[in-house]
Amino acid sequence: MAANETVPAIEGWFTEGDNPALIGTQCTQCKTFFFPREETYCRNPGCQSTEFESVELSREGTIWSYAEHFYKPPAPYIAPEPFEPYTIAAVELAEEKLVILGQMAKGVAHSDLKAGMKVELVVEPIYDLDDKTHTVWKWKPLAA
Amino acid sequence: MSKDVAVLGVGMHPWGKWGKNFVEYGVKACNDALKDAGIDWKDVDFVSGAETVRNGYPGYVAGATFAQALGWSGASVATSYAACASGATGINAARARILSGMSDVALVIGADTTPKGFLAPNAGERWDDPDWLRFRLMGCTNPTYFALYARRRMDIYGATEEDFAQVKVKNSRHGFTNPNARYKKKFTMEEVLGSNMVADPLRLFEICATSDGAACVVLTSMEYAKKHSTRPVRVSGVSTVTPTFPSTVIEMPNFSTDSAYSVPVPDTEFRDSIAAYAYEEAGVGPEDMSLAEVYDLSSALELDWYENIGLCKPGEAEKLLRDGDTTLGGRVPVNPSGGLACFGEAVPAQAIAQVCELVWQLRGQAGERQVEGAKAGITANQGLFGHGSSVLCTI
Numbered sequence: 001m002a003a004n005e006t007v008p009a010i011e012g013w014f015t016e017g018d019n020p021a022l023i024g025t026q027c028t029q030c031k032t033f034f035f036p037r038e039e040t041y042c043r044n045p046g047c048q049s050t051e052f053e054s055v056e057l058s059r060e061g062t063i064w065s066y067a068e069h070f071y072k073p074p075a076p077y078i079a080p081e082p083f084e085p086y087t088i089a090a091v092e093l094a095e096e097k098l099v100i101l102g103q104m105a106k107g108v109a110h111s112d113l114k115a116g117m118k119v120e121l122v123v124e125p126i127y128d129l130d131d132k133t134h135t136v137w138k139w140k141p142l143a144a
Numbered sequence: 145m146s147k148d149v150a151v152l153g154v155g156m157h158p159w160g161k162w163g164k165n166f167v168e169y170g171v172k173a174c175n176d177a178l179k180d181a182g183i184d185w186k187d188v189d190f191v192s193g194a195e196t197v198r199n200g201y202p203g204y205v206a207g208a209t210f211a212q213a214l215g216w217s218g219a220s221v222a223t224s225y226a227a228c229a230s231g232a233t234g235i236n237a238a239r240a241r242i243l244s245g246m247s248d249v250a251l252v253i254g255a256d257t258t259p260k261g262f263l264a265p266n267a268g269e270r271w272d273d274p275d276w277l278r279f280r281l282m283g284c285t286n287p288t289y290f291a292l293y294a295r296r297r298m299d300i301y302g303a304t305e306e307d308f309a310q311v312k313v314k315n316s317r318h319g320f321t322n323p324n325a326r327y328k329k330k331f332t333m334e335e336v337l338g339s340n341m342v343a344d345p346l347r348l349f350e351i352c353a354t355s356d357g358a359a360c361v362v363l364t365s366m367e368y369a370k371k372h373s374t375r376p377v378r379v380s381g382v383s384t385v386t387p388t389f390p391s392t393v394i395e396m397p398n399f400s401t402d403s404a405y406s407v408p409v410p411d412t413e414f415r416d417s418i419a420a421y422a423y424e425e426a427g428v429g430p431e432d433m434s435l436a437e438v439y440d441l442s443s444a445l446e447l448d449w450y451e452n453i454g455l456c457k458p459g460e461a462e463k464l465l466r467d468g469d470t471t472l473g474g475r476v477p478v479n480p481s482g483g484l485a486c487f488g489e490a491v492p493a494q495a496i497a498q499v500c501e502l503v504w505q506l507r508g509q510a511g512e513r514q515v516e517g518a519k520a521g522i523t524a525n526q527g528l529f530g531h532g533s534s535v536l537c538t539i
Contacts, residue, residue: 009280010281031406032390032406033405035400036400043402044389044390044407045389047406064292066292067287067294067295067344067345068344069283069287071343074285076265076269076276076280079283088283090394096405097392098390098405099392099394101284101400102282103282114299115295115299126282
């Protein structure tokens with residue numbers, strides 16, 4: 001069987017390649033970061049800016065918390081058959097001072113995780129649809 | 145000028161999976177509340193409905209749906225939606241009309257018929273809706289968030305699985321004799337810890353189910369109430385606050401937080417600000433509370449609320465639980481009704497049901513789950529997308 005074509009599950013939210021990163025925006029006036037991208041009105045109540053720059057967010061962060069899932073979620077999640085448990089982590093980015101959720105990379109044992117652990121961003125398959133493998137950002141513990 | 149309004153009547157339809165139309169539950173709760181208040185439906189001049197999004201158009205316009213079902217009377221109407229906080233928003237709308245002199249008697253009603261299983265987002269391809277995207281991109285369910293908060297307590301404060309299970313054991317004992325509760329079973333620690341893991345560290349018996357049910361309160365001006373009751377319960381504070389930017393604690397249904405890069409995190413985080421606002425309005429503090437009804441969407445989340453409503457400092461909730469302070473007979477019983485652990489969640493009715501429990505407790509009508517000498521109580525809850533919800537009642 002030929003390998004599926006690989007496409008991002010959502011366009012323009014992350015870069016690919018060896019050092020992938022989430023693509024956010026930064027307000028040109030107050031410098032606040034946004035992910036997902038804010039491109040219309042700044043959400044800092046003290047800022048009236050409507051101009052934003054596209055920025056790649058820090059690739060590394062620390063785990064705020066994490067949760068492993070043992071039941072298949074409802075649609076629109078597209079779960080593999082048979083269903084496999086997966087872990088979601090909330091990760092703090094120190095520079096941007098925000099928290100972003102993402103699945104943990106495949107093969108990472110939930111029991112090896114701890115709040116405060118350093119992780120980095122990777123891009124991995126999340127589901128197959130219409131003969132294409134769709135990818136999304138995930139978190140992976142940094143090699144000690 | 146007093147900012148108090150009176151709760152003249154309360155009524156509920158028992159929680160369960162009854163498989164009937166939500167309107168039937170709601171009318172039952174309304175009739176019970178009107179009877180409890182000792183007034184006629186035609187004396188109600190404002191109907192404040194809490195919306196259900198799972199029952200089609202009649203649910204979207206819940207206020208009018210119930211007004212029609214009770215018999216069109218020409219009363220003014222409004223319907224509120226604030227997810228789990230809808231009931232408090234409905235109470236606040238009614239209170240505002242009464243305090244401004246526009247209404248004397250308001251009926252606040254929420255009812256729901258819920259589907260089985262995980263609550264799911266709206267159907268269709270919704271690429272600009274975070275509630276849809278969180279499922280699509282990472283399979284992030286509601287229990288995901290509960291589990292993230294629970295694990296955080298374990299890693300930072302040393303909470304244990306036994307602590308979380310103990311909350312369920314406690315609440316199941318509280319709600320055991322509550323006629324409106326859905327689950328009437330005294331769970332043991334072994335049963336809770338033996339139930340299936342859903343979202344580690346939370347197990348099936350520690351995560352709130354979805355239920356059918358209805359709750360109603362009749363709110364009136366203090367002046368009106370004095371003609372019908374010698375000692376009415378008062379609503380002394382209502383909080384429907386939103387977060388203050390930047391809110392950096394991950395909240396359902398978002399998969400990211402605000403950034404604190406340019407503006408520092410406020411002194412009071414969102415969930416701490418919810419009850420704080422109600423206390424300030426009422427001019428009382430956590431030390432004055434005889435009891436609390438908090439939103440135990442998960443057993444572990446109840447522990448967060450102890451801290452958020454000021455019963456103890458951050459990191460001390462487990463001690464409060466272990467010392468029995470929040471158990472019936474303790475210093476400040478939490479969820480004497482049995483909480484969501486015994487009810488499951490009927491979204492638009494739940495915040496109103498919390499107030500019904502406060503009223504029964506403050507009147508001394510709570511039967512075997514009575515908190516002795518209850519003088520003041522607070523509810524705490526939170527709705528998706530930044531809706532704070534807290535109602536403080538006194539007598």
